Amino acid sequence: MTSLTVSTAISSGRVQLVNVRQRSLLVAKLRVWLVVGAFTLIGVVALFRIAWLGFADDATDGRAIGLPPRGEIVDRNGVPLARAFPAYSLWYNPKALGEGPALVKSPAEVAEALVRIFPDADEAKLKAQLASGKPQYLRRRIMPEDANRIHLLGEPALEFPRESERYYPQGSMGAHVLGLIGADGHGRLGMEAVLDKQLMDPASRGAPAALSIDSRVQGALEDELLKGMHLSNAKGAGGIVLDVDTGEVLALASLPSFNPNLIDPASVPNIFNRVTNQVYELGSVMKPITVATAIEAGVVTDMAKRYPAGPLQIGGFTIHDSHNFGASLNVPEALIHSSNIVTAQVADQLGGAKLKTTMAALGFNRRPDIELPAGFPLWPRGEWARITTMTVSYGHGLALTPMHLASAYAALVNGGVWRPATLRKLAPEQVPQGKRIWQASTSARMRQLLRMIVSVGTGRKADAPGYRIGGKTGSAEKPGAHGYQRTNLITTFAAAFPMDKPRYVVIAMMDEPQGTVATSGQRTAAWNAAPVVGRVVPRIGPLLGIMPDSTRDVDISDLAPLIGSGDGE
Amino acid sequence: MMLTRSHARSIGWAAILAVCFALTVALSFRVNAVKSQVRLTERHIAQIEAETGLLETEFETRANQQQLTALNEVEFGYQAPTPGQYLESERQLASLGKPRGPDAPPMIRVAANDAPPASESVLPAMVNPLTGKALAAELPRPEAKAKAPAKAEAKLAERAPANLAERLARVEPAQVEKLAHIEKSPKVIVKTGEAKPAKLAKAEAKPAGKSAAKPAKAEPKLAKAEVKAKPAKTEAKLAKAEPKAKPAKAEPKVAKAAQAKPTRVAAKPHAKGDRVAFD
Numbered sequence: 001m002t003s004l005t006v007s008t009a010i011s012s013g014r015v016q017l018v019n020v021r022q023r024s025l026l027v028a029k030l031r032v033w034l035v036v037g038a039f040t041l042i043g044v045v046a047l048f049r050i051a052w053l054g055f056a057d058d059a060t061d062g063r064a065i066g067l068p069p070r071g072e073i074v075d076r077n078g079v080p081l082a083r084a085f086p087a088y089s090l091w092y093n094p095k096a097l098g099e100g101p102a103l104v105k106s107p108a109e110v111a112e113a114l115v116r117i118f119p120d121a122d123e124a125k126l127k128a129q130l131a132s133g134k135p136q137y138l139r140r141r142i143m144p145e146d147a148n149r150i151h152l153l154g155e156p157a158l159e160f161p162r163e164s165e166r167y168y169p170q171g172s173m174g175a176h177v178l179g180l181i182g183a184d185g186h187g188r189l190g191m192e193a194v195l196d197k198q199l200m201d202p203a204s205r206g207a208p209a210a211l212s213i214d215s216r217v218q219g220a221l222e223d224e225l226l227k228g229m230h231l232s233n234a235k236g237a238g239g240i241v242l243d244v245d246t247g248e249v250l251a252l253a254s255l256p257s258f259n260p261n262l263i264d265p266a267s268v269p270n271i272f273n274r275v276t277n278q279v280y281e282l283g284s285v286m287k288p289i290t291v292a293t294a295i296e297a298g299v300v301t302d303m304a305k306r307y308p309a310g311p312l313q314i315g316g317f318t319i320h321d322s323h324n325f326g327a328s329l330n331v332p333e334a335l336i337h338s339s340n341i342v343t344a345q346v347a348d349q350l351g352g353a354k355l356k357t358t359m360a361a362l363g364f365n366r367r368p369d370i371e372l373p374a375g376f377p378l379w380p381r382g383e384w385a386r387i388t389t390m391t392v393s394y395g396h397g398l399a400l401t402p403m404h405l406a407s408a409y410a411a412l413v414n415g416g417v418w419r420p421a422t423l424r425k426l427a428p429e430q431v432p433q434g435k436r437i438w439q440a441s442t443s444a445r446m447r448q449l450l451r452m453i454v455s456v457g458t459g460r461k462a463d464a465p466g467y468r469i470g471g472k473t474g475s476a477e478k479p480g481a482h483g484y485q486r487t488n489l490i491t492t493f494a495a496a497f498p499m500d501k502p503r504y505v506v507i508a509m510m511d512e513p514q515g516t517v518a519t520s521g522q523r524t525a526a527w528n529a530a531p532v533v534g535r536v537v538p539r540i541g542p543l544l545g546i547m548p549d550s551t552r553d554v555d556i557s558d559l560a561p562l563i564g565s566g567d568g569e
Numbered sequence: 570m571m572l573t574r575s576h577a578r579s580i581g582w583a584a585i586l587a588v589c590f591a592l593t594v595a596l597s598f599r600v601n602a603v604k605s606q607v608r609l610t611e612r613h614i615a616q617i618e619a620e621t622g623l624l625e626t627e628f629e630t631r632a633n634q635q636q637l638t639a640l641n642e643v644e645f646g647y648q649a650p651t652p653g654q655y656l657e658s659e660r661q662l663a664s665l666g667k668p669r670g671p672d673a674p675p676m677i678r679v680a681a682n683d684a685p686p687a688s689e690s691v692l693p694a695m696v697n698p699l700t701g702k703a704l705a706a707e708l709p710r711p712e713a714k715a716k717a718p719a720k721a722e723a724k725l726a727e728r729a730p731a732n733l734a735e736r737l738a739r740v741e742p743a744q745v746e747k748l749a750h751i752e753k754s755p756k757v758i759v760k761t762g763e764a765k766p767a768k769l770a771k772a773e774a775k776p777a778g779k780s781a782a783k784p785a786k787a788e789p790k791l792a793k794a795e796v797k798a799k800p801a802k803t804e805a806k807l808a809k810a811e812p813k814a815k816p817a818k819a820e821p822k823v824a825k826a827a828q829a830k831p832t833r834v835a836a837k838p839h840a841k842g843d844r845v846a847f848d
């Protein structure tokens with residue numbers, strides 16, 4: 001309509017001025033409308049935005065902010081064992097200075113300066129990385145003071161972003177249990193690998209995953225094992241503390257250990273876990289299991305019955321003892337002096353089938369029940385020959401992990417109920433029912449016998465006063481290329497305490513201990529593994545609620561008269 | 570233009586609508602502001618939690634089991650407890666509080682053995698190897714006799730700690746002896762509190778002070794007497810000394826010295842004759 005007016009007004013010269021004025025007005029009006037329209041639009045958009053912000057429920061709530069990138073692992077008392085830690089890393093950003101050279105100085109000079117800060121770094125590799133001009137990590141997890149020193153180099157291309165790294169505050173303690181994570185952030189080993197899904201899942205990673213480990217017990221066990229290992233010059237050592245009533249592992253140590261915070265080539269061989277991965281012929285520690293099975297089967301009814309103790313000839317194979325214990329021994333004496341001959345005779349009377357059934361029930365024919373990857377036992381298949389039964393009875397011809405042994409000993413002393421071992425903290429209602437292997441009466445008898453081994457037998461070095469420890473030594477020769485090696489031993493001490501009401505099984509194992517001054521030149525379990533248990537138990541007992549008490553002990557008055565005074569009769 | 574009733578009403582409605590709309594906008598504004606505040610606070614909490622976690626991690630690292638073990642080996646040397654450190658039951662605990670029997674062994678006494686107040690004679694008293702007595706005790710010095718007690722009192726007052734920090738910083742070896750005592754003999758937990766320690770200190774000083782010049786020298790003598798196991802004599806001496814000390818000459822110093830000398834409180838009742846807590 002206005003355009004029509006304009007077009008007619010133009011025709012006459014008289015209204016020229018009016019037309020100009022009208023046109024200006026029109027333009028002004030148009031502009032006003034434009035501005036008003038724009039303002040209205042902005043206003044409406046703003047109002048919508050306000051309404052949207054006001055009414056819409058914001059999806060990005062604060063709870064997601066505090067969620068760790070990977071769940072924490074804590075011990076049974078809530079002490080953190082693995083957690084996220086914002087560490088600095090060294091990142092090379094060649095574009096920091098814009099176009100042109102990435103570095104102020106030459107790559108060689110910068111690499112040299114970096115090697116001065118990190119003496120273990122490879123200078124040639126650093127130089128190549130700096131010269132390549134590709135953004136990349138030069139180093140992960142650097143210390144704040146190192147970051148400051150890098151800052152002083154004055155190279156803007158060297159950046160140190162803070163990144164959440166997996167950190168193990170306890171250092172190498174419990175490293176084999178915890179394991180480690182790879183560069184992709186997923187667990188590679190140990191419980192990090194086992195719990196990976198739970199630790200990565202946003203729904204469950206907010207709550208820490210509790211292990212059955214007690215860090216104080218773990219620390220004491222590792223400390224004493226390390227001392228024992230150094231005193232006996234052993235190649236390695238392993239140890240377990242197991243709750244006999246629940247199957248929870250309170251401590252599991254394999255030495256030498258590694259530091260999961262810093263994996264270097266030197267520590268890679270130590271990642272191997274001696275306690276669960278390796279199988280050993282454990283030797284005499286199997287004797288109580290044989291004897292318990294014989295008592296259960298009614299083969300050994302009279303503890304006073306004497307067995308001949310001379311060398312035993314079985315089809316061209318002779319069973320010896322470590323030394324001559326006299327003409328005959330009864331069962332308590334055989335355990336106290338660790339007689340292979342008498343144990344073999346007991347097993348012979350028991351028969352291979354029954355021994356095999358019991359051992360299979362104890363899980364000796366399969367991998368140990370533990371979350372960690374574990375070794376497969378060397379288990380004699382088929383029907384056991386007479387000689388197989390006899391050698392297995394004293395711990396040869398059957399190779400097990402120490403974990404198997406710990407579970408079996410727990411069943412031996414807790415009243416005869418076997419439960420699978422676990423590294424997860426169990427609530428009281430989660431404790432498995434278990435399966436009965438021996439009767440409670442058999443277990444009670446075994447508690448007496450094990451206590452006697454420690455109070456008067458080969459385990460005397462483990463007898464911490466007041467803690468009523470019972471256990472059995474075992475020293476087995478390692479098989480080599482040409483049969484058994486007389487000087488390379490695996491020594492084990494399997495113990496439980498307190499024997500009047502067993503609560504915990506403690507296993508200590510030494511790999512190839514040597515005779516040293518500290519061990520009086522001996523290399524058997526009585527001199528290296530047993531003292532470790534004798535020192536560990538007083539350290540962990542009070543922490544676990546077991547107070548030393550010299551007024552209590554398991555009653556061995558019915559067995560005590562059966563023990564001869566000397567080294568057997 | 571005439572404003573009809575309906576016009577006015579619709580304008581009124583429009584105005585109310587506009588006001589309501591404005592209020593809604595303002596309210597949603599406010600809600601939004603509070604919401605963003607909450608979000609900021611949550612972020613702040615998360616940040617502080619991360620910081621706390623970092624400090625916790627540092628603490629855990631510095632106090633990890635291996636560090637504690639190393640520290641214990643170098644510094645403290647704590648050992649695992651032995652059965653003797655545990656009591657089985659209340660009955661066993663009560664048995665420690667039995668009154669002293671007629672044939673009980675003599676009690677082990679602990680004397681306060683403070684370091685001599687630093688005076689101009691800082692060297693320890695020389696002891697005659699033949700008689701076993703301090704040299705000063707054999708050669709009476711009359712002028713020292715007069716001066717010394719007053720000086721010793723001044724020193725005691727000076728040694729009284731000014732504040733708690735100073736008191737805690739002080740090493741009191743006799744305290745430890747007192748604890749050891751409790752294990753050995755049931756008759757040692759004594760009535761502490763209002764006991765007049767300053768006076769007692771004087772009382773201890775007096776009997777020996779007859780011959781010796783300074784209380785500092787007198788105390789070792791007292792200790793010696795006990796080593797030689799002559800409790801009866803010492804007791805008698807101290808009992809005699811007690812009334813002498815009673816006059817409240819040193820009253821202003823009592824308050825200060827009471828703090829300074831807790832160990833003497835332990836020593837006193839033995840001297841006076843078995844005022845124990847268990848009776």
